[in-house]
Amino acid sequence: MYEATRSRESHPFGPHQIDELLQLVQASVPFQRRLVRADDVIFQAGQAFVNLYIANSGFYKLVNSSGEGREQVVGLHFKGDWMGLDGIAHGCYGCEAVALDTGEIWAVSYESLFHSAMKTPALLAAMHSAMSRELVRDHDAMLSLCTLPADARVAGFLRYWADALEQRGLRTDQVTLRMSRAEIGNYLGMTLETVSRALSRMARDEVIRFAEKGRREIHIPQVQALTSFIREACAAPVGTANAR
Amino acid sequence: MYEATRSRESHPFGPHQIDELLQLVQASVPFQRRLVRADDVIFQAGQAFVNLYIANSGFYKLVNSSGEGREQVVGLHFKGDWMGLDGIAHGCYGCEAVALDTGEIWAVSYESLFHSAMKTPALLAAMHSAMSRELVRDHDAMLSLCTLPADARVAGFLRYWADALEQRGLRTDQVTLRMSRAEIGNYLGMTLETVSRALSRMARDEVIRFAEKGRREIHIPQVQALTSFIREACAAPVGTANAR
DNA sequence: CGAACTGTTGAAAACTTTCAAATCTGGTGG
DNA sequence: CCACCAGATTTGAAAGTTTTCAACAGTTCG
Numbered sequence: 001m002y003e004a005t006r007s008r009e010s011h012p013f014g015p016h017q018i019d020e021l022l023q024l025v026q027a028s029v030p031f032q033r034r035l036v037r038a039d040d041v042i043f044q045a046g047q048a049f050v051n052l053y054i055a056n057s058g059f060y061k062l063v064n065s066s067g068e069g070r071e072q073v074v075g076l077h078f079k080g081d082w083m084g085l086d087g088i089a090h091g092c093y094g095c096e097a098v099a100l101d102t103g104e105i106w107a108v109s110y111e112s113l114f115h116s117a118m119k120t121p122a123l124l125a126a127m128h129s130a131m132s133r134e135l136v137r138d139h140d141a142m143l144s145l146c147t148l149p150a151d152a153r154v155a156g157f158l159r160y161w162a163d164a165l166e167q168r169g170l171r172t173d174q175v176t177l178r179m180s181r182a183e184i185g186n187y188l189g190m191t192l193e194t195v196s197r198a199l200s201r202m203a204r205d206e207v208i209r210f211a212e213k214g215r216r217e218i219h220i221p222q223v224q225a226l227t228s229f230i231r232e233a234c235a236a237p238v239g240t241a242n243a244r
Numbered sequence: 245m246y247e248a249t250r251s252r253e254s255h256p257f258g259p260h261q262i263d264e265l266l267q268l269v270q271a272s273v274p275f276q277r278r279l280v281r282a283d284d285v286i287f288q289a290g291q292a293f294v295n296l297y298i299a300n301s302g303f304y305k306l307v308n309s310s311g312e313g314r315e316q317v318v319g320l321h322f323k324g325d326w327m328g329l330d331g332i333a334h335g336c337y338g339c340e341a342v343a344l345d346t347g348e349i350w351a352v353s354y355e356s357l358f359h360s361a362m363k364t365p366a367l368l369a370a371m372h373s374a375m376s377r378e379l380v381r382d383h384d385a386m387l388s389l390c391t392l393p394a395d396a397r398v399a400g401f402l403r404y405w406a407d408a409l410e411q412r413g414l415r416t417d418q419v420t421l422r423m424s425r426a427e428i429g430n431y432l433g434m435t436l437e438t439v440s441r442a443l444s445r446m447a448r449d450e451v452i453r454f455a456e457k458g459r460r461e462i463h464i465p466q467v468q469a470l471t472s473f474i475r476e477a478c479a480a481p482v483g484t485a486n487a488r
Numbered sequence: 489c490g491a492a493c494t495g496t497t498g499a500a501a502a503c504t505t506t507c508a509a510a511t512c513t514g515g516t517g518g
Numbered sequence: 519c520c521a522c523c524a525g526a527t528t529t530g531a532a533a534g535t536t537t538t539c540a541a542c543a544g545t546t547c548g
Contacts, residue, residue: 013333064383068475070391074383086383088376089257094383114369118362125358131375132332138382139308139318139330139338145389146433147314150536181495189390191537196496213544215495231312394504425527435505440528457513459527 013133015169018080021126022106025054028123029116031108038178042083042097042105049087051107055079058103059178061187062095073187075137076100078164082130100178145189152233153188154198158208158218159226172223177216202229257377259413262324265370266350269298272367273360275352282422286327286341286349293331295351299323302347303422305431306339317431319381320344322408326374344422389433396477397432398442402452402462403470416467421460446473 025031033056036042042053045065055077062075062083074095077083086094088110099105117124144156162172177184181192181199188195199215202208207225211217220226269275277300280286286297289309299321306319306327318339321327330338332354343349361368388400406416421428425436425443432439443459446452451469455461464470 062383064387066387066391068478070387070478072383072387072390074386086376086379089373089380090376094380114365114372118365118368121358121362124362124368128358128375129333131372131379132330132334135330135375135378135382136333136338138379138386139306139316142318142382142385142389143308143310143314143316145386146316146430147310180493186390192495193497193538194536197536200496215544234312234314424525436526437506437528438504440526441504444528459512 014167018168021080021130022054022056024120024123024126025106025108028120029108029112031106034105034107035102036099036105037102038099040099042099043087043093045093045096047093049084049091049093050109050111051084052110052113053083053097054106054108055081055083056104056106058105059100060103060105061098061100061179061183063098064095071186073183074141075134076161076164076187079168082127082134085131085134148230149233150188150190150194151198151201152230153190154184154195155202155207155226155229155233157184157188158202158220159223159230162220162223162226166223173220174211175218175220177218205229258411262412265324265374266298266300268364268367268370269350269352272364273352273356275350278349278351279346280343280349281346282343284343286343287331287337289337289340291337293328293335293337294353294355295328296331296354296357297327297341298350298352299325299327300348300350302349303344304347304349305342305344305423305427307342308339315430317427318385319378320405320408320431323412326371326378329375329378392474393477394432394434394438395442395445396474397434398428398439399446399451399470399473399477401428401432402446402464403467403474406464406467406470410467417464418455419462419464421462449473 031054034042036058042060043051045063057079060077060081060083061073062077064072064074077097083097084093113123113127117127144153148156158175161175161177165175166172179187181195185192185195199208199218203210206221207229209219209221211219275298278286280302286304287295289307301323304321304325304327305317306321307315308318309315321341327341328337357367357371361371388397392400402419405419405421409419410416423431425439429436429439443452443462447454450465451473453463453465455463
């Protein structure tokens, strides 16, 4: 769903930067490794804020909840991403973090991180950079949510996931979604049926292909085709192009 | 639009904290004051990131743009809020910041801030807190955007504005919107007509009252009534309650 | 093999947008 | 001072998109 709004060549973000971050953390602060499996909860909303969490591997979602039971996936996180940053302000986590797959999480006490950062400029810079990237992502997510029709948001979601994999040096032609249609729909502000229909249309247009029966493994011949699909979905009323 | 998702009593945020922050900045880093008027641009998207900006007074919006010309208001900022934080990650601002009214902005070089923060824990803590608060706000905005119907989002917007004023020790029964219906609609992911209709319904239900001819000054007898209105808007199909 | 889940698809209903027209405000110039 | 114009807001009606409701198919697991 996120958008590459402008050039970022001056500050590339790729596998090298991510490994560097992880090494930096490893070298400068104590942390605890935790292995997680799908649906494991890393921390809960409202819980006292103590640690920040860095994904060393795996996939994670952040879920925000209203008092009345409305829930919203507000972020997806991959290797090198920090989680729990929204706990700094109020002393308790604002979201719940849940693993979408098996993976390894590093827990770093914010206090020790804070002290280390005061002595290690690179660490402080990395932390600020992580928070800032998070803000950029949120803003891009809002842009997509508010200005794109449903089909385009789903295509944008796939492109975002593919981009995240690419930044981590992984192949992007094959994406295994770790989320159900309902989770995707929640994240994108639409129902699961709408997600399903959008994916079907993309498959019909051969922008994607379903690689297995479960329909969660998605083949993306060219990520760029998703961008075209988004553009078309914005321009054209539903049945205009390729209607049969 | 934002939601008070859970208790935050352990870390209150009010006029005292804001004044403290401003004093802290004043005491620890050099900064430039800049007086602005409505529609003045503080910084533009893509511009080289040098300064962070702190609102000393006035009202501001942050606008994110896609390459194809779609624009989205992704944040509203008040006294004590930081702007430009999304520039840290990529070395250029991700959004454009625009003043909604006259006000005073403080420009602080990020570099000098960074250095001062390494020596002044309170400053570093304040900065992290500001970024974290921003993340929480974004998450709450996404929750509203994705889970609330249009009427409720507009009511939530008014409540958010009133809350922001209250946190700054200002009166909340009288709110002068600094934004046109179109800007509000953009921020809330709906058209200006939908905003207008929602406000009209709230006025009809006496949740708000228009205090002048321009219809931008809004009287809110009890902020709590907005919360009830939101709840009702969620539960009930459009013409269910108070239909005539 | 059946139950529980997940995903797909169709059709009707609901909500929001689009298009249009009218009203109002504020500012400008005669 | 008043007429007039541009821009903002409101409101109605039609159109469009998305949701809701429902039924069906495929998968997984005990």
